Amino acid sequence: MINLVANRRDVAAGARAMVPWLVGIVPFGLVIGLSAAQADIPTLAGWLTGPLIYAGSSQVATIEMLDNGAAPVVVVVAALVINVRLILYSATMARHWRGTSWRWRFVAAYLLVDPSLAVGLDGYVRRIDRGRAHARYLGGAVLLWVAWLAAIGIGATVGAGLPTWLHLEFVIPLYLVGEVVTKLASPALRRTIFVASAVAILALSAPLHLGMALAIAAGITAGLTVRPVERLEPTHPSRQTAEVPR
Amino acid sequence: MSAWIVILGVGLGSYLFRLSMILLIDRITMSPQLDRASGLVAPAAFAALAAGGVATACTSVGASQAAAPLAAVAAAVIAVLRTGSSYAAILVGMPTLWITTSLLPG
Numbered sequence: 001m002i003n004l005v006a007n008r009r010d011v012a013a014g015a016r017a018m019v020p021w022l023v024g025i026v027p028f029g030l031v032i033g034l035s036a037a038q039a040d041i042p043t044l045a046g047w048l049t050g051p052l053i054y055a056g057s058s059q060v061a062t063i064e065m066l067d068n069g070a071a072p073v074v075v076v077v078a079a080l081v082i083n084v085r086l087i088l089y090s091a092t093m094a095r096h097w098r099g100t101s102w103r104w105r106f107v108a109a110y111l112l113v114d115p116s117l118a119v120g121l122d123g124y125v126r127r128i129d130r131g132r133a134h135a136r137y138l139g140g141a142v143l144l145w146v147a148w149l150a151a152i153g154i155g156a157t158v159g160a161g162l163p164t165w166l167h168l169e170f171v172i173p174l175y176l177v178g179e180v181v182t183k184l185a186s187p188a189l190r191r192t193i194f195v196a197s198a199v200a201i202l203a204l205s206a207p208l209h210l211g212m213a214l215a216i217a218a219g220i221t222a223g224l225t226v227r228p229v230e231r232l233e234p235t236h237p238s239r240q241t242a243e244v245p246r
Numbered sequence: 247m248s249a250w251i252v253i254l255g256v257g258l259g260s261y262l263f264r265l266s267m268i269l270l271i272d273r274i275t276m277s278p279q280l281d282r283a284s285g286l287v288a289p290a291a292f293a294a295l296a297a298g299g300v301a302t303a304c305t306s307v308g309a310s311q312a313a314a315p316l317a318a319v320a321a322a323v324i325a326v327l328r329t330g331s332s333y334a335a336i337l338v339g340m341p342t343l344w345i346t347t348s349l350l351p352g
Binding site: 027031041042045048049051052053054055057058060061062064065066068072075076078079080081082083084085086087088089090091093094097105106109110112165166167169170171172173174175176177178179180181182183188189192193194196197198199200201204211212215216218219220223224228 | 249250251252253254255256257258259260261263264265266267268269279281282283284285286287288289290291292293294295296297298299300301302303315318319322323325326327330331332333334335336339340343344347
């Protein structure tokens with residue numbers, strides 16, 4: 001059982017360790033909020049991607065694909081494929097949470113995402129006392145959750161009142177362009193990105209918006225043909241850049 | 247199926263992913279190939295969404311204005327390459343879009 005009062009210093013330490021992550025995460029949350037307000041879905045539904053999905057990349061994909069009129073099944077499958085890495089994170093934390101209460105596992109798992117894993121894992125690696133490490137994880141993870149939802153809420157509120165000539169619907173495509181450009185240094189990722197982009201354009205008029213799923217599959221397949229001389233997109237968040245609740 | 251149900255479905259699936267190995271750690275192992283593929287998913291999805299978004303923007307504004315989104319993307323790519331920050335794409339790309347849209351015949 002975790003005693004938050006007795007371990008309040010560890011809770012605070014976890015929150016402090018999360019602050020640098022927030023610098024990269026809050027703007028991303030604002031962008032998602034803006035896109036939710038501009039998309040052809042209820043703004044509240046867009047905001048709810050925060051507490052329900054709680055992973056930025058798939059939130060973006062979900063909002064964009066719903067806005068583009070993609071078939072619901074395609075949206076769900078594409079968004080979940082993006083979140084497959086959460087299984088890896090789950091495996092990483094499982095050994096540290098073995099023997100804990102079900103209540104802790106259900107709450108802690110809900111908060112599990114790239115930054116909370118990085119901050120929390122650091123505590124488990126360095127500390128012997130698991131209770132203190134749990135407190136540290138919770139301190140960082142709860143701060144992240146609050147900041148993320150607040151950022152999306154602010155973005156959605158501001159975005160709903162802005163004029164159409166601003167073309168804010170173009171914010172997310174531009175942000176995504178920025179994200180892929182930063183990954184072009186890796187040969188495998190470069191091939192993945194070029195193939196996925198080409199297929200997405202060629203399959204733009206595919207029925208049920210299946211072009212998106214086709215492009216992802218083609219991109220992954222192309223990336224896997226590159227011989228792994230380096231570690232690809234890191235699945236461990238401590239080696240990631242500002243990849244934000246994704 | 248409404249947007250609400252889709253979001254609920256993605257949320258439920260994501261939560262089950264988070265819980266999965268915590269509950270099954272002693273029974274399942276992830277293959278190296280799947281581990282590698284999982285690192286390619288987000289870039290592939292981002293590239294597909296970006297390309298699709300830009301292509302849609304170009305086709306929706308008509309031939310005379312299609313150069314504006316392309317100019318914005320070009321400026322964004324240069325900005326990101328120079329700064330290394332993905333947010334530079336928005337900070338440079340959006341003003342470029344506004345300026346080129348206002349300059350091109352409507």
